[in-house]
Amino acid sequence: MSKQKINTKTIDYKSIKPILDRSKKLVYIETYGCQMNVNDSELVLAILQDNGYFFTKDINEADLILINTCSIRENAEQRVWGRLNVFRIAKTKKTSLKVGVIGCMAERLKEQLLEREKIVDMVVGPDAYRSLPDLLRNVEAGQKDVNVLLSREETYADITPVRMDENGVSAFVSIMRGCNNVCSYCVVPYTRGAERSRSPKTILNEIQILVDNGYKEVTLLGQNVDSYFWKDEKNPEKDVNFAQLLEMVALVNPLMRVRFATSHPKDISNGVLYTMAMYENICNCVHLPVQSGSTRILELMNRKYTREHYLERIAKIRKIIPDCAITTDVIAGFCTETDYDHAQTLSLMTEADYDFAYMFKYSERPNTKAARQLKDDVPEDLKTKRLSEIIELQNRLSLESNKRDIGKIFNVLADGFSKRSDEYLSGRTSQNKTVVFPKKNYAAGDFVNAEIISCTSATLIGEIVENEQHETIHELKNILGETIHIFEEKTEKARNKIKQNINKTTKKWKQ
Ligand code: SF4
Numbered sequence: 001m002s003k004q005k006i007n008t009k010t011i012d013y014k015s016i017k018p019i020l021d022r023s024k025k026l027v028y029i030e031t032y033g034c035q036m037n038v039n040d041s042e043l044v045l046a047i048l049q050d051n052g053y054f055f056t057k058d059i060n061e062a063d064l065i066l067i068n069t070c071s072i073r074e075n076a077e078q079r080v081w082g083r084l085n086v087f088r089i090a091k092t093k094k095t096s097l098k099v100g101v102i103g104c105m106a107e108r109l110k111e112q113l114l115e116r117e118k119i120v121d122m123v124v125g126p127d128a129y130r131s132l133p134d135l136l137r138n139v140e141a142g143q144k145d146v147n148v149l150l151s152r153e154e155t156y157a158d159i160t161p162v163r164m165d166e167n168g169v170s171a172f173v174s175i176m177r178g179c180n181n182v183c184s185y186c187v188v189p190y191t192r193g194a195e196r197s198r199s200p201k202t203i204l205n206e207i208q209i210l211v212d213n214g215y216k217e218v219t220l221l222g223q224n225v226d227s228y229f230w231k232d233e234k235n236p237e238k239d240v241n242f243a244q245l246l247e248m249v250a251l252v253n254p255l256m257r258v259r260f261a262t263s264h265p266k267d268i269s270n271g272v273l274y275t276m277a278m279y280e281n282i283c284n285c286v287h288l289p290v291q292s293g294s295t296r297i298l299e300l301m302n303r304k305y306t307r308e309h310y311l312e313r314i315a316k317i318r319k320i321i322p323d324c325a326i327t328t329d330v331i332a333g334f335c336t337e338t339d340y341d342h343a344q345t346l347s348l349m350t351e352a353d354y355d356f357a358y359m360f361k362y363s364e365r366p367n368t369k370a371a372r373q374l375k376d377d378v379p380e381d382l383k384t385k386r387l388s389e390i391i392e393l394q395n396r397l398s399l400e401s402n403k404r405d406i407g408k409i410f411n412v413l414a415d416g417f418s419k420r421s422d423e424y425l426s427g428r429t430s431q432n433k434t435v436v437f438p439k440k441n442y443a444a445g446d447f448v449n450a451e452i453i454s455c456t457s458a459t460l461i462g463e464i465v466e467n468e469q470h471e472t473i474h475e476l477k478n479i480l481g482e483t484i485h486i487f488e489e490k491t492e493k494a495r496n497k498i499k500q501n502i503n504k505t506t507k508k509w510k511q
Helices: 035-049 074-093 104-108 110-116 129-140 200-212 242-252 270-278 295-300 307-320 339-352 369-373 380-404 468-510
Strands: 025-031 053-055 064-069 098-103 122-124 145-147 170-174 217-221 257-261 285-287 325-332 356-361 409-417 424-428 434-438 447-455 459-464
Touching: 025 035, 035 053, 035 064, 035 098, 035 129, 035 170, 035 217, 064 074, 064 104, 074 098, 098 104, 098 129, 104 110, 110 122, 122 129, 129 145, 170 200, 200 217, 200 242, 217 242, 242 257, 242 270, 270 307, 295 307, 295 339, 307 325, 307 339, 325 339, 325 380, 339 380, 356 380, 380 447, 409 434, 409 459, 424 447, 434 447
Parallel strands: 025 053, 025 064, 064 098, 098 122, 122 145, 170 217, 217 257, 285 325, 325 356, 434 459
Antiparallel strands: 409 424, 409 447, 424 434, 447 459
């Protein structure tokens, strides 16, 4: 593997925070769903900012409301229908207000959105954001407009997202779009289209811009990052797979932490794991959705791996990166799931010893393979019972995992105040665990070493182990501050003296 330093330093500084200009047309963007959607909203803001719209956090002053939607589960869609009712009220108060629905629901429910929701002016799918300025011109002219065309090429590679996050510490960078897997329960291949990878050059450029703007952590995003593949048509030797991209990203700046999501158990390669082990700044955390512990159910889900294959991948991660956290997604009550299948899921969770999991009841999504070919036949109360058992088990595993961290020292990237007190900061370990610790003279964006002194199943509580380097930097900053102050005072005195002398001389000359 090449360790060659990649030179991306030629990029000009570019501010990537929203421009707040209340004298211009204002857009308010509300985002639901996954990290990809958060990143898409940032792309949309970049496109709109280049076309005369500016960002507002205040829905009441907006001229345009965009709601970036998610279709992954029934309740995600229900929340959006609820929000549209709120926007209806806003529109009665301000008749010039325009409302647009963007994202996965736009793709899936375009007709209903325009016909049922009279307040919706514009519906735009995930591959059609470049057309937003044109669509908005039509909307301004009083028409309704829609573009939900899916693309085989669009990656928005050349657009630098405008970051709406509060802390300026961590950012998402999309490395690919769409998905080719067609898991039987999933709407993503229908709402986001076929998989396409973004050019490494534009990814590295975007990361360098984040470095230049003071960001400390980047998360590479894709529905299945392990199948990232950039084909160099002219020179096949320059093709780039995910392990190679990960290495290139790690080399942009050794102080920039690198994460990625989401991995697929059938595709995660040893190359990716060795690359993670090789670079200190690639975080030791793999999110590897299992969905079920039963090979029979995995086959019905069209996941294309078995229980045994999955556990072999877990063993490999633990061998290559011994202190790696492993997290997952689990679905309770998929079509035809028996008590035995459910017990298989619980036993796999115990064997994998997950640090964290996202856990859901199966919710049938219209037009998916499962909806067309399988019966959603596990009763709702049984789904609820199985989900409770899964959650209970995971809470126990997470607590045990956190207890094992007591007494250890972790390098933590502070990302803001803790929820409970401004005297405490919250941050993340390389394993993506949350640590809360006393603020002292640290701030969001600082790396600190924290010794874990206690925990809950969700949070580690730490004490700062004074970092000599930080102390020295802090002292140097104080000395520098004082020196500048003294210098400024002296300069001011010198300036006054010079002025007086000039005045005296001028007077003499006049006399
Ligand atoms: S890998 Fe499967 S679950 Fe993930 S986005 Fe693709 S189809 Fe959906």
